[in-house]
């Protein structure tokens with residue numbers, strides 16, 4: 001199925017069009033957050049990192065796309081902890097002019113009765129073959145704007161619902177206006193990465209000059225990421241009426257005539273020609289939740305060269321030439337000698353441990369099995385599941401047979417998440433004589449990279465079906481690191497027991513779908529901890545220490561079966577053919 005879209009493979013006329021007119025971009029990709037690299041801190045977690053990875057793969061493959069997002073001058077936050085191990089959020093200090101270029105273009109939007117000048121910064125993503133893909137960051141912090149309006153693009157997930165409503169108006173309506181001001185007149189597909197930019201449909205309608213929903217639908221595709229209704233942004237019409245200008249108000253009332261407010265997901269579902277979830281299971285859950293049958297799936301991936309370690313990259317280059325542009329070739333990973341895999345892995349492990357020595361003052365042992373757990377500290381991700389039965393864990397771990405590394409940020413307003421972090425940090429102190437648990441502060445792309453290259457096993461135990469896809473486990477797979485995870489999201493597709501890793505808890509049941517999305521669970525989640533302990537003791541530890549050959553063979557299978565597929569090159573191919581209908585070869 002995978003066709004190669006190397007730049008050299010692009011059809012002649014398409015290439016000529018692109019070369020003659022840099023503004024020829026049939027696809028515009030809108031995302032509330034984009035994580036391209038650590039020094040551009042305009043992301044909070046998986047959604048943004050995925051957006052960054054997709055844009056990078058599109059650049060590598062020469063897909064004519066432009067990205068649109070907001071510039072958060074205050075970023076997300078820097079994580080610190082007080083003496084009670086309670087998370088404290090510090091502002092991120094960064095200077096956009098060091099990373100991005102401010103363009104002269106300005107457009108305006110009207111919100112709360114005031115006209116706001118919106119400017120734009122650009123980052124050029126240069127693909128592996130030199131193809132540039134622009135990512136536009138909208139900004140309102142300019143002289144002449146009202147002080148309150150200047151702050152509208154400061155905080156990612158800061159502010160209240162009204163602040164967010166204004167941000168989403170700027171992203172959707174302002175984003176499209178800006179693209180036009182930049183000269184993009186031939187966009188066929190507006191891709192909404194989650195519903196946040198859905199108000200761009202209002203601007204499309206305004207451009208059209210009359211009301212025709214079908215004409216809008218033809219131009220929009222929508223990727224949903226949230227498997228629970230509570231996760232979808234929602235604005236009442238009174239909130240909308242107090243912020244929007246009259247024409248936009250009239251249009252949105254017409255577009256959503258039957259509801260007391262606008263769910264951005266609902267907006268996306270109604271006004272898109274194509275909708276997808278981010279894993280097979282997630283599409284099934286979404287269809288059940290929205291009472292639809294048409295939600296397709298394109299399972300997420302990660303950008304190969306962003307997440308592979310330098311050592312593994314060298315190995316792949318040596319044994320699997322061409323894999324960087326065509327990571328499907330990683331199916332050949334079984335031909336890489338085991339000792340080379342192992343040395344490359346140990347080098348990454350040492351690099352991670354050196355960092356931990358620096359930041360935590362703890363010397364970990366590179367010959368000890370090391371489990372990693374790092375992600376947003378949302379309560380459904382159950383970061384503390386491992387600590388369910390501490391006495392049992394002590395017995396399993398014995399004399400330092402396993403060491404654990406944790407990291408993760410909690411949303412500033414999520415006290416439940418902060419309690420989880422507190423519990424883990426306190427346990428790492430109180431248990432330090434029996435179980436080694438390290439917590440690395442300020443989880444971000446750089447720490448994610450060190451961890452997903454340097455641990456031996458990646459642990460993930462969300463309450464299902466809450467994990468739409470998950471991507472950090474794929475970063476591990478890119479480095480030959482096995483997952484040990486609840487069967488949810490991508491892992492249902494990537495899991496082969498004792499071959500690519502291990503499952504935790506029961507296999508998914510059809511029945512779980514029927515009322516999916518409610519908080520109600522359809523399986524006994526209390527058994528997950530039991531299963532985690534059981535498999536850690538019976539399978540993971542014995543394989544690591546007693547069957548090194550099998551262990552490294554599992555690493556190779558993880559690369560061959562999972563890294564070859566769960567990468568954003570494959571994802572972009574799928575979007576191009578299923579969602580964008582771009583035929584690169586035929587043009």
Ligand SMILES: *Cc1c(COP(=O)(O)O)cnc(C)c1O
Pocket residue numbers: 044045046047049374375376443444445448449469470471472473475
């Ligand atoms: C990859 C990544 C995530 C997403 O991880 P999940 O497994 O999807 O939870 C979150 N935060 C950062 C910093 C990442 O790099």
